[in-house]
Each structure stands twice: as structure tokens, then as C-alpha cells.
Amino acid sequence: MTSPAEHIDPALRVEALASLLAERGLIDEATIENFVKTYEQSVGPMNGAKVVAKAWTDPEYRARLLADGTGAIAELGFKGPQGEHIVALENTPTTHHVVVCTLCSCYPWPVLGLPPSWYKDPAYRSRMVREPRRVLREFGLDLDDSVEIAVHDSSSEVRYMVLPERPAGTEDATEEELAALVTRDAMVGVANVAAP
Amino acid sequence: MTSQAGRPAPAGAGGLGDRGGHADATYLLDSAGPAAPPRDNGELVFAAPWESRAFGVALALHDAGRIDWEDFRQSLIAEIRDWEAAHPSGEGWNYYERWLRALERVVSGKGLVGTEDLRARLAVLVSRPAGHDHGGAGNDQPHEHHAHH
Numbered sequence: 001m002t003s004p005a006e007h008i009d010p011a012l013r014v015e016a017l018a019s020l021l022a023e024r025g026l027i028d029e030a031t032i033e034n035f036v037k038t039y040e041q042s043v044g045p046m047n048g049a050k051v052v053a054k055a056w057t058d059p060e061y062r063a064r065l066l067a068d069g070t071g072a073i074a075e076l077g078f079k080g081p082q083g084e085h086i087v088a089l090e091n092t093p094t095t096h097h098v099v100v101c102t103l104c105s106c107y108p109w110p111v112l113g114l115p116p117s118w119y120k121d122p123a124y125r126s127r128m129v130r131e132p133r134r135v136l137r138e139f140g141l142d143l144d145d146s147v148e149i150a151v152h153d154s155s156s157e158v159r160y161m162v163l164p165e166r167p168a169g170t171e172d173a174t175e176e177e178l179a180a181l182v183t184r185d186a187m188v189g190v191a192n193v194a195a196p
Numbered sequence: 197m198t199s200q201a202g203r204p205a206p207a208g209a210g211g212l213g214d215r216g217g218h219a220d221a222t223y224l225l226d227s228a229g230p231a232a233p234p235r236d237n238g239e240l241v242f243a244a245p246w247e248s249r250a251f252g253v254a255l256a257l258h259d260a261g262r263i264d265w266e267d268f269r270q271s272l273i274a275e276i277r278d279w280e281a282a283h284p285s286g287e288g289w290n291y292y293e294r295w296l297r298a299l300e301r302v303v304s305g306k307g308l309v310g311t312e313d314l315r316a317r318l319a320v321l322v323s324r325p326a327g328h329d330h331g332g333a334g335n336d337q338p339h340e341h342h343a344h345h
Contacts, residue, residue: 011246016317018253020309026262032252104273114241120291122280
């Protein structure tokens, strides 16, 4: 089966679809705009960074996060679509976790926002599974051979986020200062958190 | 720094790295640190207005209970799989084009908008004079209901 108009400008295809759906009362403009605005402006990796900083400074929260990611994340008010089953993976000096979605780019929206383009790219999705050490090196993360790399494939059942290692020299940093160090890439597992 | 707008190089070309950079104008414009996040790490969430529209339409349909998210996801998986099978080099990849096609399939599969209705509306939009603004959020079609519905 071919698309009605695969060769036509996608902007026109979206407008054709949206206008018909709106005329039939199936969706409304305000709702569309609201979702877009929310994910462009309000939901993003700063949410995940707060989760990580809290886990670094509050051992009980860290334990709850690792036992029940969705629940611990909801404690901070972060919930919503694609956040139903979030599992936090704890990096250690001997194990480094990295996340991929080989099929369709599942991603924990409430804590990380929408995925960056490289996460959705066919090359990332296929190569991270086959040769993670090499792909991580291309991201600038050169892990020692003694560090085991665990690649996790997100799905509709489970969406992963990485709890990175707290960088050395941040013992006196506040939770807020720590959150400012945490990057999206670190929570996907393609980077570590650098000391300030 | 590589261009943040460009897609990563195809598999094997070694192009996945060097994209956490903060040197692009968007990042500088929008802030420092975790306060500006969907755009943090130097990358816009959507590369074009139509991508955000396609995203918003899918979420709005789900929110209104018109589509099942897992149906949509399976449609998206199939679209991505078929595209990758037909384009082994990865050249021309655009995630939201797959998203839009998956959405079109689910919407017609559910009978919300038939393929023929979509074709007819597209023909109208395509025939609009050059320079007509079709990039924004506006729905400038007349709002009457179609006679055949």
C-alpha cells in the first residue's frame, strides 16, 4: 500500500490531516498547540536532572528510584505520556548503562523530554546494540576496557533512564548545583557527568 | 562542531559523536544549563513546524480517545522497519516523516479520515497559489462540513 501522497510536502500532508480532523470535531487546535508548547518549553531533561541530583544527595530517594522509577519520579511531579514504566539504571565504576530503542525510539518523555535526532537515527539504533564501545567512543566517551557496557532496549513496556555516577569533587555542591551538571546525554548513557 | 541541523552520518561513517556541542546559535540564544532544556545539549526538539504539528496531532487524537497509543506505536514501528528495508544507506531519513505516515495509516484505519478525503484535501492545498502561507498553525480552510459527511 502506498501513501496517498508520500511525495508531497509533509507540511501540506499535516495540514490536510489536521484540518479534516478538526472539521469533524475529532481534535481541536488548542489541544495540538498545547501539547507542542508543553514539549517545546516545559518538559525536558531538566526534569531528569532534578531526579538525578536528588538521588545523589538523598540515599533513601535513590533507593526508591532504583526500586520503582515511575513512582519516585512522580514524587517530584513528573508524569505523563511515555512515563508509565520508567526504570532507572545505576552506573557504577564497573558497569556503564546506555539506552536505545531499536524499533521506534521509545524514550522517557516526562524526565528527558522528546528524544534528540541522533537517538532516532537508524545508525544509532542499530549500531549501539552491535558495537556500543565504539559508538560511545564516537560520542567522546572512551570507557576503560574493564568497564562492562550494558545496552538496554526501551520498549512500550519499559523506558529506561540512566542514573550517572556523581562526579568527584562535588561533595559540597547543593542539589541545585548538582542538577545543573547533569546532561541529557548522561541520562541516555552516551556521556558521563563531568565535574564543574 | 558539526551542524546540529544535519542528520548523523549513516552507519559505519563514524558520525555519531560530536553532537553534544554547545556552540550553535540556538543554544546561545536560549540559555545556559538545565533551565532551557528541551533545547539543551544544543538541539531543537523539532526541526520544522510541520514536525511539531504532526507530533501534536497524534497526541491530541490520543488525548481525545480517538486512537490507541499502542496501535500508533506499532504503525510507527512498521513504517520505520519498511523504510529502513527500502533505504539501506539511511539516506533521506526523517523520523517525523515516518511518524506522519504512521499517523495517516492509523487515522484511515480507524475510519476517522478516509484516504480519498485526504487525497481530495491535499489536492486543494497543493493547488493553492505559490507563496500561500501553509507553514503555520493556521487552518485556513473554510470550516463548513463536507456535503458527503
